[in-house]
Amino acid sequence: KVSGPLAGRKAIVTSGPTHEPIDPVRYIANRSSGRQGHAIAAALAKLGADVTLVSGPVGIADPPGIRVVHVERAEEMLEAVLAGLPADIAVMVAAVADWRVATTAGEKIKKKPGEAPPPLQLAENPDILKTVGHHAQRPKLVVGFAAETQNLETNAREKLKRKGADLIVANDVSPGTGIMGGSRNSVRVVSKAGIDAWPDLSKEEVAERLAALIAERLAALS
Ligand code: C5P
DSSP states (O other): OOOSTTTTOEEEEEESBOEEEEETTEEEEOOOOSHHHHHHHHHHHHTTOEEEEEEOSOSSOOOTTSEEEEOOSHHHHHHHHHHTOSOSEEEEOOBOOSEEESSOOSSOOOOOTTSOOOOOOEEEOOOHHHHHHTOTTOOSEEEEEEEESSOHHHHHHHHHHHHTOSEEEEEEOOTTSOOTTSSEEOEEEEETTEEEEOOSEEHHHHHHHHHHHHHHHHHHHO
16 A cells, blocks of 8 residues: 555646757757656655656656556646646646647658748747646646846746646756756756745655645645
8 A cells, every 4th residue: 555645646747848849850858867756756756646647759768657658749748737637736837849740741841952041930839837837737737947148036926826826836947057957957947935945955855845845735735
């Protein structure tokens, strides 16, 4: 029998980037290793939660003992997340591409000597966090991330409201911080109550603290 403070709780976590195909061989994407999202899924499971990890294409292994749904595009990621509802907890960590290519070419687009590069028409992708944060089956606790290179706290507070989240974990991903793709993270946790600056930690430690905070907040709700 499962034990721990999150036993009997269902969690959905997104992680990694999404790949938005241009044609069968090319895509657009955000930078994301999936390390933070995967660590959060593992930390929630360690506290007893029943976790579904919806992962974009990453180069790291599935965390053991967790249900993992592998997706490529944002639209597929949204579908997999919605299929996981109802849930108690949603932690949306994926670096979802804001845009997809409006019409994906069925064949590789040929480079023609002397011709101008093909134009890329983009369409807006669904905002998965915002959809979940305003859903009729909204999980009791909705957590998002805010990777910013400037105005970290202002952007995070704005994101909390707009996306319908309870917590936003904000990190500075400016080049030179080493956070993107690296093993450490330095975050500020923004909630209605205010902002909590966490020390520089490994991504596993950030995950464990966040899982503990989630357990604490859920316990306070019910
Ligand atoms: O708006 P922005 O991309 O900065 O918001 C980041 C947060 O929103 C992250 O939690 C990310 O996983 C989530 N997000 C999402 N779907 C999108 C864009 C962002 O779930 N299309």
